[in-house]
Amino acid sequence: MxxxxxxxxxxxxxxxxxxxxxxxxxxxxxxxxxxxxxxxxxxxxxxxxxxxxxxxxxxxxxxxxxxxxxxxxxxxxxxxxxxxxxxxxxxxxxxxxxxxxxxxxxxxxxxxxxxxxxxxxxxxxPVQMIEGIPYFYRRLGYEYALAGDGAATVTAVAPEVAATVPATAPEVAAVAHDQPGGWTARPATVADTDALAAIDGRLTGGDAWSCPRDAAVWRYEIGGRRDADIARRTVAVVVRDGRVGGYLVHGARLSAAGELIVVAAACREPADWVRAAPVMYAHLGHVGRQHAAPPERPFTAVRPLLDPRHPLVRLGPPGTPRRPRGWYLRTGDPAGLLARLRPLLRDRWDAAGLRWPEPVMTIDMYGRAARLEFRGGRLTSVTAVPGAVSPSTDPRTHAAIPPGALLQLAFGHRSLPEALETWPDLLPRDHLTGHFLTAAFPRVPVALWPRT
Structure with missing residues (x-):
């Protein structure tokens, strides 16, 4: 190359x-x-x-x-x-x-x-993402634009985690069948992969960012990795009446601090979380105690690498809050990113009952700009156009948005009012433009387990 x-x-x-x-x-x-x-x-x-x-x-x-x-x-x-x-x-x-x-x-x-x-x-x-060395990747065009976790760490002695839960068989870590609503949890098998893929398929229509896996990828996650693979995770399913109703993904071993790391959790139906969450925490407690090797490595806590708004976190026991990790994002084509988001922007404006009164809205990213075209007040297309020499004063520019701020807005890390407090060079032309951008870019929960 x-x-x-x-x-x-x-x-x-x-x-x-x-x-x-x-x-x-x-x-x-x-x-x-x-x-x-x-x-x-x-x-x-x-x-x-x-x-x-x-x-x-x-x-x-x-x-x-x-x-x-x-x-x-x-x-x-x-x-x-x-x-x-x-x-x-x-x-x-x-x-x-x-x-x-x-x-x-x-x-x-x-x-x-x-x-x-x-x-x-x-x-x-259009988008690249990286975790890793703080600040380093900013020098390569990346911006902290997504929170990787932030959920509280739950001590292993919390009642929901510390309860003694019998296994149904020595080799199967499953919670007791008398859990609320008849829910149980057990390790996933390759026979579950179609059900897991179906749950992920339903998540794609939800209100949180997700990274869906098809049956082949789920099969790989369950049984395709080498035992020593540091990225290997353990997949469990929650079951009711023989049907897989959700999943839980956690570390294959305890961390150096004795924590059992949770990287993903989902339910087929949102209403199932009230029943499923206690079963998941009981399962995590059971697995954590299985992995413990006291006194060298006791089981100390369940640490969810999840958004604090995640249902498993909201419905779980209280814990010690943690500062979110930074996920750094980059786009080399900000107008192209907005074009990819066009259906989402259109639907958000429609849901808010908003119709743009002009044929065009121009968003300038200080060097490059995006031309949003409207018909009957509804968004029809987004194309890249040259940026203005001075977008903050150019009468054709409706909003000047620094590229880093655009990433934070596009991924719902910050709403427009929050971004305005952080980026002094984020400049909507007028109140109407600000109103439209506020509707276009709300805060969005994160339920991402990126593929590794």
Whole structure:
């Protein structure tokens, strides 16, 4: 893809698996291993490059040293679709960014990201997401625009978690059958994958961001990963009258702090949460005690990496609040992102009974702009147009929105009034424009378990 004479940036290949796994294991999470290669990272890379239903070796980018032919840096872009209210949005999650120590300082990370962004611009993937080093990725065009969790951590001695719950069989951690409403919980099997995919299909029409999985991906999550894979999670299902009514996804082992991490939970029907939540917490308590190895690693808490507004959190026991982690987002095409969101914007304005009185609304992102066209007051199209020299004073500009603020608004991390307090250069032209943008960009809950 690019070659400066010393390093070649190229797509990964099947023949790179061993070398990429060795590189990443030697540079990721080194404090946890005391400098030794991390076996969980190596297994994760091997799983992604060999057998994952939606990832291929070509989704990796590597830097190859021309002198030795060795892979000395790399990253992975994991493509997925996020959904909200029936809208499908292609997103790429960036993972496993690493460079061998002797080759650091040569701008390889910057070059790898440039190649990645170029790839997604060509492929029409409008948004990239990354977790990781605080602030670092802002320098590569990413903005903190989504909260990854923030739910309270629940101590293991909370009554809902600490209750002694018998298992139905030694190898099956299931809660007692006399739970409210006849709900039970048990580990998922590959026979559950169609039901799990159906639940995710229903979530795509909900009011929270989600990352639905089809049956093939659920099958992989349940039984396709290596045991050592650091990204491996355990899937449980909640069942009533023999029918899968929801799921719960948690860590396959306790964290170093003795916490059982919860990454996802869902119910087929919203009304089922009142019955299902106590069963889920009892199941988590049972699993946490199974995983404990006192005194070396006691079970200390259930830690949901969930939005504080998530039903499992709202209906669960009180705990210790946590500050949300930052998920950093980037778009190289802000007008294209708004075009992807057009059905959502139109429906929100329709629901609010709003009709734009002009044929056009122009939103300027300080360098690039989006032209929103209306017919009969309803949004019909969004196209990219050149930005104004001075959007804050240009009479044709209805709103000037910094790109980072646009990401926060687009993903519902902040409402317009909240963003106005944070971004002094976010400038609606008048009260009417502000009213329309407030309706277009409400705060949105997050129920994302991104694919890893």
């Amino acid at each position: 690019s070659d400066d004479g010393r390093y070649t940036i190229r797509s990964g290949r099947a023949s790179d698996i061993v070398e990429v796994a060795r590189l990443q294991a030697s540079v990721q999470l080194q404090p946890a291993t005391g400098g030794s290669p991390h076996p969980g990272i190596a297994a994760w890379v091997e799983d992604l490059m060999d057998g994952h239903p939606s990832v291929t070796p070509g989704d990796f980018l590597v830097a190859e040293d021309a002198a030795t032919g060795r892979v000395v840096a790399g990253l992975a872009g994991l493509r997925q679709d996020w959904s909200l209210a029936g809208l499908r949005l292609p997103v790429a999650q960036v993972e496993l960014v690493g460079t061998a120590p002797p080759h650091r300082g040569n701008r390889l990370t910057e070059r790898l990201f440039a190649a990645l962004h170029q790839r997604y611009a060509a492929d029409g993937v």
